[in-house]
Amino acid sequence: MTPEPHDFPDFEPGTVWLVGAGPGAPGLMTLIGHHAVTTADAIVYDALVNKAILRWARADALVEYAGKRGGKPSHQQRDISLRLVELARAGKRVLRLKGGDPFIFGRGGEECQTLARAGIAFRIVPGISAGVGGLAYAGIPATHRDTNQSVMFLTGHDTTGAVPAGVDWRAVATASPVIVIYMAVKNLRAIATRLVEGGRAPDDPVAVVSNASLPDQTVFETTLGDVVAGRGGDLPTPAIVVIGQVVSFRETLDWYVAGLRENGIG
Structure with missing residues (x-):
């Protein structure tokens, strides 16, 4: 009703x-x-x-x-x-x-x-929030019983636009199986470097979801190591970044396909 x-x-x-x-x-x-x-x-x-x-x-x-x-x-x-x-x-x-x-x-x-x-x-x-809804439109669950019992949300820049100095990146690297980072595209390579240096596996999957839930949504999939190496090029913003094995579910859960994007309401 x-x-x-x-x-x-x-x-x-x-x-x-x-x-x-x-x-x-x-x-x-x-x-x-x-x-x-x-x-x-x-x-x-x-x-x-x-x-x-x-x-x-x-x-x-x-x-x-x-x-x-x-x-x-x-x-x-x-x-x-x-x-x-x-x-x-x-x-x-x-x-x-x-x-x-x-x-x-x-x-x-x-x-x-x-x-x-x-x-x-x-x-x-x-x-x-884009860290939940944006991932859902990319076919990526923020949590899944087979991969993670926790998820961490971070911001990718501080008030100056730099990598947040107040974040203990070494601790973050292994604190949660899934890390979701807002506003991170500009500093993504520097963040990925800190995470790998802190013990995060270089082959950990990464997805960058740009213009989430909109008809022009794009999803770029890569690995943490490739981000560190600078492979990936320019990414459109606004974007949400997710790091962890949940990215692999996109292979079967990618539901927001061309036909559905014709509906501008979502």
Whole structure:
């Protein structure tokens, strides 16, 4: 049964909702997320949000871009957070729309801290993270009983764009059978080198899933050793990287084929 409008939580004026837009395909938005887009007075959206989702917004809604992309001119986080406060204090229903999930490498926690300090009420609407949903569209399970009982999620760059210095890469190398790395393409060779030096097997499979869940999705498969050797060339972004034996399941689980990609909703 399709929910009626009154079944959804009230989006009160003067409040902010942080909503995860999922890995890309509009159809992977949650029902509450869709409700927020169609109800909001103001939408502040990220670089990785599919523009098709914004077509659901009201004709009179204020729609502002506030994207952050590594290595490119980007909005400052402090300015984004303060803009949310400003719009909420103006009495608007403010939607902060973020790719993936707001609390998985999405700076949602920082924005909520600013809102809390300003006395602005907020709601978190989780989204499907690319580290799970993006892999699923590539036919790669993040976990499988035959290969791993744990999975580790990491970011591939710090605030300066460099390999995160705060990560103990030697410990990470053997800490989990499967490692999923966000925003790692630029630093992938350096990361792979650290992992091999830390004891990770050079023949461990690697997959780079670019534009996950979208019609132009691509998946590049290689090994950790080949990445260290610089074999692979330029890879499209945005992308999610997965390292581990789960990559081998793609041979039989690769379901997102040409015919299905004709459906733009996902």
